[in-house]
Amino acid sequence: MSTHLLSRHSHRPRASLSLLTRGAAITPAITLERGRAHEACGPARRSFALWLAASTQGPVLWITPQWQPVTLNPDGMMDFADPARFLFVAAPRREDQLWAIEEALRSGAAPLVVADLEEPPAMTPVRRLHLAAEQGGSLGVAPLALLLTPGSGGAAGIESRWHMSPAHQGRQRIWQLDRLRARTQPPACWRLQQKAPRSGLQLCPAPQADLPSEGPHLRATQQ
Template identity: 55%
Template structure:
């Protein structure tokens, strides 16, 4: 019987992208953000990256990011907006953005959670983008409600908990491959709070 030898270079772990509080995301993977303040949390992620950010949204969607909030988040000139005419083009655009490796972050606003197979394709595209450019791109899918995309690296939710006296946010890690579910109360969002829809 022939013995197989595996020759591998030492594996270097990719450093996580710290976002806010305990939230940190692994580059080279697709993550899901859901909840009523999903766009604000995605802008927090974008503010932690360098270079251009591709933001893909349905053409038929009425809500848009507040341009003044984008300015507060320090993102003017960095956001590249793509409007997809068809629902199936949203994930295709995200996949190709990740595969190119041209940006550190690509975001897609989806009408609902995608099935498992397209999410797996996003992971593979991000890995290909890392090989092509030497840096691992990060993919974000934004879904309404409680989300539920299968196969994502992690799922996060951000909900406003404002009172008459103060602003507040509840950040939840609903799912992660390497950590249990958890929740945190935040007093503020560092950069993107003014970018609410």
């Protein structure tokens, strides 16, 4: 008696995480697939991570190298998300940082795992992160990994790459967001504005002048 090795199943798309406030309709949508590893670069990449954190519920794991000279400033974070939700890990080696990301994703304990890296990782570590994130969602909502990289990024095998930079005008808090690449979506760009603390992002139609700094949520630490 023969058996069928293949069967037809309808494809179920992965759940996604939106960067925008619930109910905001923007086309194309600003979403990141759960259960995958994504990359954010640019001078406001940490702001991008905080916006994602505001779109989730539960703990956020933030992994940095132990020697990094800056840390997140809780007072500045208040405009984006509750600092009490964040768990910080300082890895003594780059290998430890990648290991911590992978294990955190596999556990599924945090819906968002952020890694502040000094350089983009290679293809093999990124593939391991994809697999770990998928395993972490086996019993519930799959976690999402966000790799913060300097410059224009360049992590190999990433699900999507985003570039965020400040474009504030006076007291208006505005950011320029570019989707540089994604597996299932074309490149796109947006101008986004936060009109009040914790109010979420909205589409800003008018271009504004850029400012070089990222924002008040970073502070220098002693070496």
